[in-house]
Amino acid sequence: MIGLEHYLIISAMLFSLGILAVSTRRNAISVLMGVELILNAGNINLVAFSKFSDIGLNGQVFALFVIILAAAEAAVALAIVLNIYRNHQTVTVDRMDSLSG
């Protein structure tokens, strides 16, 4: 029988992998992909909590919003990455440190 714990474990693993990708990958595109993993881990949690409690379809609706948000975010973020590449001829996040104090 698959319970709530399974979903949560999958989601936690997915979240950890996303964090790992965001914090270690050098390529900006990979970092964005890590962000997608984190968002989807959140979606799994929302849907799982929605299924295993009596709040109706609220969780699912919220997950839908997140998917749309992720699409928008990916579009904007890719545009930024593209611009950075145009200006700096690189997409390596280590090199983008002009905000350094």
Next chain:
Amino acid sequence: MTIFLLILLLPLLGFAIQVFFGRKLPRGGDWVPLTCIGVAFLLSLRIFIQALTAYDPNFEIRFGPFVWLDLTSHKITVGILVDNITSIMLMVVTVVSLLVHLYSTEYMHGDPKYSRFFGFLGIFSFSMLGLVLVDNFLLLYVFWELVGLSSYLLIGFWFERDAPANASKKAFLVNRIGDLGFFVGIMILFWKIGSFEYSSVYAGVMTGQIDGWLLTAAGLCLFCGAIGKSAQFPLHIWLPDAMEGPTPVSALIHAATMVAAGVYLVVRMFPILTPDAMVVISYIGAITAILGSTIAVAQYDIKRVLAYSTISQLGYMIMGLGVGAYVAGFFHLVTHAAFKACLFLGSGSVIHQMHHAYGDDHHVDPQDMRNMGGLKKKMPITFWTFLVATVALSGFPLTSGFLSKDAILAGALGFGFYGDPKHILIPIMGFSAALLTAFYMFRLIFVTFYGKPSDDRLDRVHENPKAMTIPLIVLASLSLWFFYSPSPIGEGWFYDLVKKPEQAAVVDHHAAMDAVHGSDGVASAEAAEEHHDPAHQAHYPAMALSIILACSGTFFAYKKYFNKREEMMAYEADLMERSWLFRALHNKWYFDEMYSATFLKAVMTLRLVFAWFDTWIVDGIVNLSAYFTRALAWLNALFDSKIVDGLVNLVADTIIEAGGQLRRVQTGRLQTYVVLLLVGIVVLMVARMIV
């Protein structure tokens, strides 16, 4: 009432116009002050006629008094008082001033400071008119100082040369000594009576608000002012030096009007004088009279002879007032103003021609009588007017001088011989001075106008133009008797219009005597004797004596000097070598030297002491305090740089250090932030679990 203000302010207006626009006006603007003083003269004449027609000894017009300063406890008022004395003084001042203005247009002609001279004459006339018009001692003091100032300006008119500059300073400083006493006197009166006004002061003295030694002191302090201004012994030394000023100035200020201000002051303060003060005053006057006339005998500078003569005559006036011959003293002021102004203007006329004759020869002193001689034919008007004035000064009958001088001598004789024989020295000095007066004046005439001219260049001398001779003629005619009295020996309108005021102290004196000795007996007999004026008793003896003395003085001068000027000048030069007395007389009894050796020396020594005190004590204290301040400042600077700045720097350094450390956190790398975010969340969660 505006008439008084007009009289007072017109000369001031003349002064203002002269000072600001004089040089731009045609003729140097001399007609402006001349017109001003002319109008003032006409207005004064109107007042004088008004007083004369009223013919009332108590004639009085008052303007004011207005409150000038309200001190709540006292009110200080100002105002104008015109009584018979003032109206007579107005005439004296405006007549002499007008004639001197006229005379100066010729005498000062061509002087580079011509218009300024007339400006100064204007301010002098203003001050002098103010002096006689005011009704209180405070304003009298103000105008008193103003005439002193104008005198200073006019003595030092040719300030480019040393002698006039020094003479003006000397006059001012010597007067200052007297004025100090004057001011103290005024303050004593104000302290006790609380008013400066003549009438209030008289009333205060009458009601005994001030009496005894304090009243004597107040009177003598006020008299100090008169000693300075009227060149009385021992402050007479400034007047001969003042002759360095232009001659018209000597005539106006140092013969006729300003020096008479001291006598005028004694006239005004007469009611407050105590018998003790009167004795001092009469001795001062008598000493001055004899001193001036002895020195005049041995002078060669024509103006200095006249200056010492003026001192001597001022001494007469003061002596007259001191012995109680009040009217005579004041009368002599008036008559003396006319004939002495005439003498000075006459001497100016001679000097003017001497300058003309000797031209640019600076080795010849144009004022030295030894360089003159035989001027009678060449300058007839000057000679005859000079002679008339000399006769008047010597006190011969048919002149004004006889009337007034005789009355003073009668008063002195009455006081010192018939009255109180222990003061016999006063009439002796007075009569000796009368003898000497005739002698030195005729010596002056014989040496200047008679004999052979001392130099060929004197041929160039001729009579001066009308502007100079008209004043001489007017003043000479004013020296005759009929202006003052219909009878040449009697008492004219003057004695009817000016009455001797009652003296509070004398009234008290009689009352006290009555109280001590009872109402009858010795005291009342004495009082009766004193009331019977001894001056009247002395009238005819004094008259006879003074005529005899004047005649013998003239006779001696005639015997010695008439047509023998060369021999006498040589004889006097020889006398100068041999006789210490003549030397002493020529050197003015060594007064200047005496003052130099004593007061001046003392002041100079004191100066050194003060200089030492200044350098070592005052400067020492200042330097010491400066040193302390510097040390304190050094400490302060140390505290500032080390402690205050140190704290500030510490704070700043700490902040910089902290910032430097903290900036490392801000790497600018996205992934660092993510890791930190994660760590933060983990920390928060762990903390939540533990707590």
